[in-house]
Amino acid sequence: MGANPKISIRELTKVFYKKQNSVTALENISLDIEEGEFVCLVGPSGCGKTTLLRILAGLENQSSGDFKIERSTIERPNQSMVFQERGILPWLTVEENVAFGLKMRHLPKSYVKERTTYFLNKVGLAKFANMYPKELSGGMKQRVSIARAFANDPEILLMDEPFGALDEQNRYILQEELLSIWSETKKTVLFITHSIDEALYLSDRVLLMSAQPGKIMEEIKVDLPRPRKLEDIRSNPEMASKFIDIWGHLQVEVQGSRL
Amino acid sequence: MGANPKISIRELTKVFYKKQNSVTALENISLDIEEGEFVCLVGPSGCGKTTLLRILAGLENQSSGDFKIERSTIERPNQSMVFQERGILPWLTVEENVAFGLKMRHLPKSYVKERTTYFLNKVGLAKFANMYPKELSGGMKQRVSIARAFANDPEILLMDEPFGALDEQNRYILQEELLSIWSETKKTVLFITHSIDEALYLSDRVLLMSAQPGKIMEEIKVDLPRPRKLEDIRSNPEMASKFIDIWGHLQVEVQGSRL
Amino acid sequence: MKDIKKSIETEKQEWRKQQTQQRLKTSLTIVSPICLLLIWQCLSQSGLIDARFFPPPTAIITTFIEMLKSGELYYHITISLSRIIGGFLLGVIPGIILGLCMGLYAPIRHFISPIIMALMPIPTLALLPIILIIFGIGEGSKVVTIAGSVFFPVVINTVAGVISIDSIYLDVAKNYGASRKEFFLKIALPGSLPVMLEGIQMGQAIALLTIVAAEMMGARSGIGYLIWTSYSAFLLKEMFVGLILISFFGYIFSLFLRWMQRKLIPWR
Amino acid sequence: MKDIKKSIETEKQEWRKQQTQQRLKTSLTIVSPICLLLIWQCLSQSGLIDARFFPPPTAIITTFIEMLKSGELYYHITISLSRIIGGFLLGVIPGIILGLCMGLYAPIRHFISPIIMALMPIPTLALLPIILIIFGIGEGSKVVTIAGSVFFPVVINTVAGVISIDSIYLDVAKNYGASRKEFFLKIALPGSLPVMLEGIQMGQAIALLTIVAAEMMGARSGIGYLIWTSYSAFLLKEMFVGLILISFFGYIFSLFLRWMQRKLIPWR
Amino acid sequence: TGGETVKVNDDVSKDNPSGDLAPLSKKTKVVIAEDGSASGAGFYIAKEKGYFDDYNIEVEFATFSNSDDMLPALASGEVDIAGGISSASFFNAIAQGIDVKIIADKGHNVKGKSYFTFVLDVDKQDEIKDYSDLKGEKIAVSTEHAVDDYIFRKMLEHAGLKEDDVEFVLMPDFGNMLAAIGNDSIAAALQIEPLITQGVSEGIHVRFGDATDFAPEAQIAMVLGSPKFMEEEQDVSLRFMAAYLKGVRDYNDAFKKGEGKDEIIDIMTQYTALKDTAVWEEVFVTGLDPNGEMFVDDIRDQYEMYKKNGAIKGEFNFDEAVDTDITEKAVKIIGEYE
Ligand SMILES: Nc1ncnc2c1ncn2[C@@H]1O[C@H](COP(=O)(O)OP(=O)(O)OP(=O)(O)O)[C@@H](O)[C@H]1O
Ligand SMILES: Nc1ncnc2c1ncn2[C@@H]1O[C@H](COP(=O)(O)OP(=O)(O)OP(=O)(O)O)[C@@H](O)[C@H]1O
Ligand SMILES: [Mg+2]
Numbered sequence A, B: 001m002g003a004n005p006k007i008s009i010r011e012l013t014k015v016f017y018k019k020q021n022s023v024t025a026l027e028n029i030s031l032d033i034e035e036g037e038f039v040c041l042v043g044p045s046g047c048g049k050t051t052l053l054r055i056l057a058g059l060e061n062q063s064s065g066d067f068k069i070e071r072s073t074i075e076r077p078n079q080s081m082v083f084q085e086r087g088i089l090p091w092l093t094v095e096e097n098v099a100f101g102l103k104m105r106h107l108p109k110s111y112v113k114e115r116t117t118y119f120l121n122k123v124g125l126a127k128f129a130n131m132y133p134k135e136l137s138g139g140m141k142q143r144v145s146i147a148r149a150f151a152n153d154p155e156i157l158l159m160d161e162p163f164g165a166l167d168e169q170n171r172y173i174l175q176e177e178l179l180s181i182w183s184e185t186k187k188t189v190l191f192i193t194h195s196i197d198e199a200l201y202l203s204d205r206v207l208l209m210s211a212q213p214g215k216i217m218e219e220i221k222v223d224l225p226r227p228r229k230l231e232d233i234r235s236n237p238e239m240a241s242k243f244i245d246i247w248g249h250l251q252v253e254v255q256g257s258r259l
Numbered sequence C, D: 001m002k003d004i005k006k007s008i009e010t011e012k013q014e015w016r017k018q019q020t021q022q023r024l025k026t027s028l029t030i031v032s033p034i035c036l037l038l039i040w041q042c043l044s045q046s047g048l049i050d051a052r053f054f055p056p057p058t059a060i061i062t063t064f065i066e067m068l069k070s071g072e073l074y075y076h077i078t079i080s081l082s083r084i085i086g087g088f089l090l091g092v093i094p095g096i097i098l099g100l101c102m103g104l105y106a107p108i109r110h111f112i113s114p115i116i117m118a119l120m121p122i123p124t125l126a127l128l129p130i131i132l133i134i135f136g137i138g139e140g141s142k143v144v145t146i147a148g149s150v151f152f153p154v155v156i157n158t159v160a161g162v163i164s165i166d167s168i169y170l171d172v173a174k175n176y177g178a179s180r181k182e183f184f185l186k187i188a189l190p191g192s193l194p195v196m197l198e199g200i201q202m203g204q205a206i207a208l209l210t211i212v213a214a215e216m217m218g219a220r221s222g223i224g225y226l227i228w229t230s231y232s233a234f235l236l237k238e239m240f241v242g243l244i245l246i247s248f249f250g251y252i253f254s255l256f257l258r259w260m261q262r263k264l265i266p267w268r
Numbered sequence E: 001t002g003g004e005t006v007k008v009n010d011d012v013s014k015d016n017p018s019g020d021l022a023p024l025s026k027k028t029k030v031v032i033a034e035d036g037s038a039s040g041a042g043f044y045i046a047k048e049k050g051y052f053d054d055y056n057i058e059v060e061f062a063t064f065s066n067s068d069d070m071l072p073a074l075a076s077g078e079v080d081i082a083g084g085i086s087s088a089s090f091f092n093a094i095a096q097g098i099d100v101k102i103i104a105d106k107g108h109n110v111k112g113k114s115y116f117t118f119v120l121d122v123d124k125q126d127e128i129k130d131y132s133d134l135k136g137e138k139i140a141v142s143t144e145h146a147v148d149d150y151i152f153r154k155m156l157e158h159a160g161l162k163e164d165d166v167e168f169v170l171m172p173d174f175g176n177m178l179a180a181i182g183n184d185s186i187a188a189a190l191q192i193e194p195l196i197t198q199g200v201s202e203g204i205h206v207r208f209g210d211a212t213d214f215a216p217e218a219q220i221a222m223v224l225g226s227p228k229f230m231e232e233e234q235d236v237s238l239r240f241m242a243a244y245l246k247g248v249r250d251y252n253d254a255f256k257k258g259e260g261k262d263e264i265i266d267i268m269t270q271y272t273a274l275k276d277t278a279v280w281e282e283v284f285v286t287g288l289d290p291n292g293e294m295f296v297d298d299i300r301d302q303y304e305m306y307k308k309n310g311a312i313k314g315e316f317n318f319d320e321a322v323d324t325d326i327t328e329k330a331v332k333i334i335g336e337y338e
């Protein structure tokens, strides 16, 4: 297993070039993520987290370096992305949104229907199947987005601050739900967040990135047993020290990158 | 002092009535806030926090009950509100936005200029005085909003989730700045938030509200000395237990109000 | 609890008061045209405005009823409606197709838009001879005249609609492996629909404005024909009947399009 | 570090390639009208289209230059421009004022909008006699004809603009104690400006479309006059010169309005 | 027949700049509505040659796309004089109480040289030789219930055709007729100069017979006067008419006798859209009676036809529509034309 990671990134560099002006967004990122691992990427704003995810998702090309996503035997898509709140299509109903990826793959109707219903039930949106996104709250929209990605059954899941716009309580509820689905499917997840609490609660490993140019600075293993409860993390002094550790690190980076 | 609170709310009730359908947003709220106190209001979504603030701000009328904001001798407005990110006027420059309240009061130009410059410097936006909001990041926009409210020098400040849309790091920086200005001006502040950490970090007192109909359920005094540091709160086991206390309370309310 | 009941009662009263006010306000919508007609009637009868040019509304209504009874009006209306609808469709459908193509493919957009921009300001009236040469004097030319004027706002708004689609939706489509055709049907078309429909609404307004010009070429019937021949023969009451019909159809069409909008973009 | 330099080089190449492509695409904007003219020239000279009705562009340009030299064109242009600008302003300014009033005061809105809706679909061509009776045959009637057609889109968009102002800005104004006048100047006016300007842009397009109709009553000069008299006398080259002028001014005006837009709403 | 209540200054003296009537004491403006057609020649020439100036009259032209638009302007006194065709519109307006008067000739066909006559698609000249050959063809006419319609019906009558033997195509713009013939949408049209000459030279159509074949005395266009101008300002209207007739006479001198033709053509190019002097040599010019006389009986026939076809709404006395007193008086003063 250790010899054949699910995602392996080697010396990935991304430069944005515009009119004599170049921004190095990512510099020499090398990274391995194991099958079934939940990895969080934390870093100051503008450090290149989104860029890394977009490269993995094939929405952007790297300037140099390589990455590889290990394929399993089953016929399934490489990766699916969970976008922020705006990422669900406003002109499709909840059900159509969840079925979107499956439909694009031209799978049999009955199969699409079955999987869609399954994941709608999982995120508790079965009752809202025929509603349009405008009628949903922010949290419900993110549920749709998550159901869509899981329904698509990709090799890996890429999540770019999916809960960034939610309030603390709703955020926690969604984190719980995400963990419950994840523990069932054991997908490999790369998750971006600004919230240290979120990272500690969700992940097996937290990767800390530096401000521009984005490099991976530190790696923090979170070996709390699962299923976890938020209270455990809050009352655990080891976690408190990890929090302060990451916090201090980010503070330096954020202050450094401020004008 | 205790006999004459800055804000006193007595049996305030607010009912929204529409087509045979009535929603009790606030029920019998009674509340005293001392001069110079920093009070945070925490509660599940839809419990009536915004409604209470809007009533105090004169943007909505209560159904029954009274409230009173004690006036000082100086000629100054009753209250000013800090809205969410969208609350600054996109067609005014940063400077004009900060000067907005003062201009509405027709104060002498030189005075307006002086106070505007003072608060622009305070929030570190002097360099951006002539820019339009579209060119600012979310955090900078909130700085403008805060500078505008403080420049207006009101009796009390009302803040409705001003940092809700920011990421954790920027949020902390703004919280720090807010506390620094507050400690200088010693304004009475009523602050709404969903973040328990934010409430614990900022306030002298946290008021917990119940889900619909909104009532004040509990009151938690935060007697940590000031100036505070986030690290102090995180490593302080008493604060951790307060956090879990509030958390548990909110969880019950949120779960109860979920469908 | 008594307190809450009292509060509900207070708010109920307040709500009722607002409802009444609201109803008063919306009733103004009916009052104002009546007011206008009454003033017109008074002015016309008292001679303050020239009744020869502005016959009193009662006289116009009498003429209207006569024309309705004789079946003349029915004839004009059906013909004009079929021209307007035909022209409208003939303008809207190619407009949407070209607009989508222009919106999706930058080279096409760059190539076509200067031509669109150059042709758009040319008044329909000045285009009549050219249309006549190309399409003859039959129904074709009338339909094309209307189509021509409907076409431009639809193209321009469709392009704007496609361009305004949030790039995140393009990313979603790409990430979930949408094919070219699926992208067109699932993203480009619905995404540009709201702005496109605004263009179609404008097109509808213009179609009506063009009917008089269109029916000045070899027509022997239609509301536009009725208007200009009545005017040419100095039959102003008949002309006003025509104008009122146009105005009425403007209202009906805009209701219809608003209904369409609700059906077509239920997600808004 | 060598690696980064290589990466920058790669991206630079990529960027250059895109720049070139971009430049190619925008060059299509110039290519397409030239193409059109060339095709027209060929078709016209080879007799595939009737040169009597579509004189070749070269012939039109010759006529254009002749008319320019004789000063005739200058005369028509200045007169038409002053009419268009006059009519435009006369339509836009009351349109904005009425639109703001309607947007801010619901009773006014409810009272006026049915009248606006009823009058809007009435074709300018049908209104000419009425305008003539009221405003006579002088410059007034021409300016009013243009103003009338500009007025409606401006009113409608101004109302839409005011209504679309985010209610949070109204709260801000109230919370910071803005007076009625300040509210008008600091919130309603700038807040409705973007949508209002779209209406003005539409108004500009319509002003040009109306110039021919406006100059059909008692005019002795102007581009519209040039177009219809040339056509009446079957002087098609002169007519095309007029059409090209209209098209050209449409382009200039839209450039001007876009510039205005940038100046007036720098916050967008 | 007109009201003679106004005292008119009609003393004649050779010493006046005009050689007859005295100039007006105050400069007076007269607004003439025109449609830019050649039949306004009398006005243009009188203005350019200073005949109006002699009477201290200042004229101003207002161009309309067609004569129907002139009626409201005439009725409201915006214009004093209009050149219009006889049409139901005109009689309807009078029936509505718009007291416009027909006062003088402004266009009739000259025998064999009609300026307002039928033209035929060049491609059809071999097929259609005679009026009766028009059977089954489409013919464009610019108005319904107006002189065009009248001439069209006269032609049908002459050819022995019934109304539904041919297809009447209503096309208000003469220019559009060229386009319609050009693309073979119609076979023939009732066309007007100078478009006839231009169409012929462009090879679009050919003249088809001559309107005088079947309507030798059709009154095509008339000078119309506003009620105020005719009743209250007779000092001005008399002088205006005298000057106009002088202009018409110069026109006749030029095109009938060839005297001073270059100068007249030069004036015509200034006032009409036809700028090519060579073409002016070819066109069949409008007949303008040097004494302003009209075919009043023909106008009455036209009126009867409109009425029969149900185009006239309302009642009025035809004779009140025609008022030639001023014209006759002006002729008396400036003398008969020979
Ligand atoms: N398309 C682009 N063109 C040019 N520069 C870009 C582009 N996309 C991103 N960048 C730059 O690359 C850097 C990294 O951006 P990225 O969006 O990946 O940051 P991030 O870590 O996701 O930030 P945040 O936490 O705010 O989402 C930034 O400096 C940004 O300005
Ligand atoms: N104008 C209104 N008309 C009718 N109901 C309203 C109105 N404003 C608020 N409400 C209702 O009152 C209740 C309280 O709303 P409020 O916005 O004060 O909640 P909140 O505590 O601010 O929620 P959040 O944390 O989501 O901002 C909700 O149930 C809401 O639906
Ligand atoms: Mg990002």
Ligand SMILES: [Mg+2]
Residues within 6 Å of the ligand: B049, B050, B051, B160
């Ligand atoms: Mg709220």
